[in-house]
Amino acid sequence: MTDPAPQPTYDYDLFVIGAGSGGVRASRIAAGYGARVAVAEEYRVGGTCVIRGCVPKKLLVYGSHFAEELQDAANYGWSVENLKFDWATLRDAVLRDVDRLNAAYTNTLDNNKVEHFLERATIAGPHTVKLASGREITAKVILVATGGWPVMPTFEGAEHAISSNEVFHLEALPKRVVISGAGYIAMEFAGIFNALGCQVTVVNRSETILRGYDASLRDRLLQITMARGIQYRFNCGIERIEKQADGTLLTHLKGQSDPLPADVVLVATGRRPKTDGLGLENAGIVPGSHGEIVVNDLAQTACPSIYAVGDVTNRIQLTPVAIREGHAFADRVFGGKDTRVAYDCVPSAVFSQPPIASVGLTEAQAREKLGNAVKIFTSDFRPMKNIFGHRPERGLYKLVVDAQSDKVLGVHLIGPEAPEVLQGAAIAVKAGLTKADFDATVALHPSMAEELVLMR
Structure with a gap:
């Protein structure tokens, strides 16, 4: 009787390329299951959302809102004199918060005993990554979470x-x-x-x-x-x-x-998956038509030992989706749990002024799917917040409903604080609640959110 072949040994159980939201979550959860984990990040820990995306941008949105709020203050009895805005003050405050978050994410890795390399890493083989310093590291599993990058034009100038x-x-x-x-x-x-x-x-x-x-x-x-x-x-x-x-x-x-x-x-004009020069060809992985890493429903690539999550897969480019994908990956591969990510009913928001928030099917999508078996309910109203501001702007709330089952298929809002209102409504859509369930809910008055349960 021959002895079984010795199992290969690796430097790490998991090596993550990219320390954004998805990569950090996958690293932390995998380490919690006892895996030996390392992550490489070529710029700063935290990824697009924390460093150069939704978080600093939302802080700029808050800062810009004061222009409107201060103009309205007099109508509420406040005397505000010598108004002056200083861009550098706002900019530097935002950048300081980015520094804070970078440190917080780094501490998360340290607290979970995840080793991190602050340099670029590329794929050198199915179980090998190569750092910019030239060092090669082996891992049983490699996870790519490099995110996306702005698409830049090629015109003159x-x-x-x-x-x-x-x-x-x-x-x-x-x-x-x-x-x-x-x-x-x-x-x-x-x-x-x-x-x-x-x-x-x-x-x-x-x-x-x-x-x-x-x-x-x-x-x-x-x-x-x-x-x-x-x-x-x-x-x-x-x-x-x-x-x-x-x-x-x-x-x-x-x-x-x-x-x-x-x-x-x-x-x-958009963002594309950040896969240029990543070395995918060294593991037999062929990028998709937009440069994305093609994965199956388990986040696995054409190379069985290499996985990918987040924007680099070009599925739904949202931070919470990347976090869920990273968590589910770690659960499956290192926790023995068959955790999957549901891509239906994912809420999204645009922090425009006023903001937009949506979940589920749009009216056009519902009609394409169900034809005329769709009911639309709307509330077109002037937000109470705008009354003293002398602005004629009106909010619009919209429910898309299946006419046969009465199920609410979509909720779409524009108006002050629309994203804050939508999160609760997204739970209702995900749970499959009906228009009758909305109608049976007592309104919270006075609020904009009450419009969701008053449409008839």
Whole structure:
């Protein structure tokens, strides 16, 4: 009788490439199951959301809201004199919070005994990663969680434009901002700069903003932002950027003779999976058509020992989704639990001004699926918050309902604090509650949220 072949030994049970939200969660949970874990991050621990995305951007949104709040203060009896805004103060406060969060995420790794390498790592083989220093490390399982990266154009003068990565580090508040794109990143920064007093022009290749969101919300946001002074150039793109002698920029648009003067040109036309130079070919992994890592429902790639989670897979590019994917991966591979991620009923928000929040099917999606067996309920109202502000802006809440089962298929909101209101409604949609369940719930008055249970 022959002895069984010795099992291969590895430096780690799990090596994670990328210390963003998904990678850190996977590392922590796997280490909690007793795995020997290491993670490599080439920039800062925390990932896009914490370092250069949703968290610092939301802080800028809060900062910009004070322009409106302070203007309204007099109508509430407050005397506010000598109003002045200092961009550097807000910028530096935001960057300090990024430093705090970077330290907090690093402490999370340390507290869970996860070793971390602050350098780039690439895949050298099915069980091998190579650090930028040249060191090669082996692992039984490799997890790729490198996230996404802004898509930048190749037109003449593109080097004068910035992406959402750099916008947090502007030396001064620009007077004129041209934003290329009309997705959530573009619309959020358009609202921020507009509220802070900048002249904002949004340039978009189509005539649709926030593609994928319910049309009623998109139309309402377009009306409100135009009334607030944001200008739009639809059905065109940037042809070239010309830098002037005084440092300002002339943005030439395709098919239009009048260039747009700007102090900053922000390109926000999307993000793509960050897989360039990652060495996927060394493990026989072929990227998808958008550069993404293709995985099955277990987050496993074509190489059985390599997995991927988060934006690098190009499924749903949201931080909470990446966290759930990282957690589920660790549960399955190291915890012996068959944890899966449900991709239906994932709520999302756009922190535009006013914000949008949605969960479930849009009206168009529901009609495509069910035909005429769809009921739509809406509440078009003036938020109480706006009454003393002398703004005619109106909120819009919308329920998409299956006419046969009475099940609420989607909830779509635009108005002050819409994301805060939606989280509770998302639970109801996920639970499969009906319009009758909404109707049977007593309203919380006075609130905007009560509109959800008063639609008839």
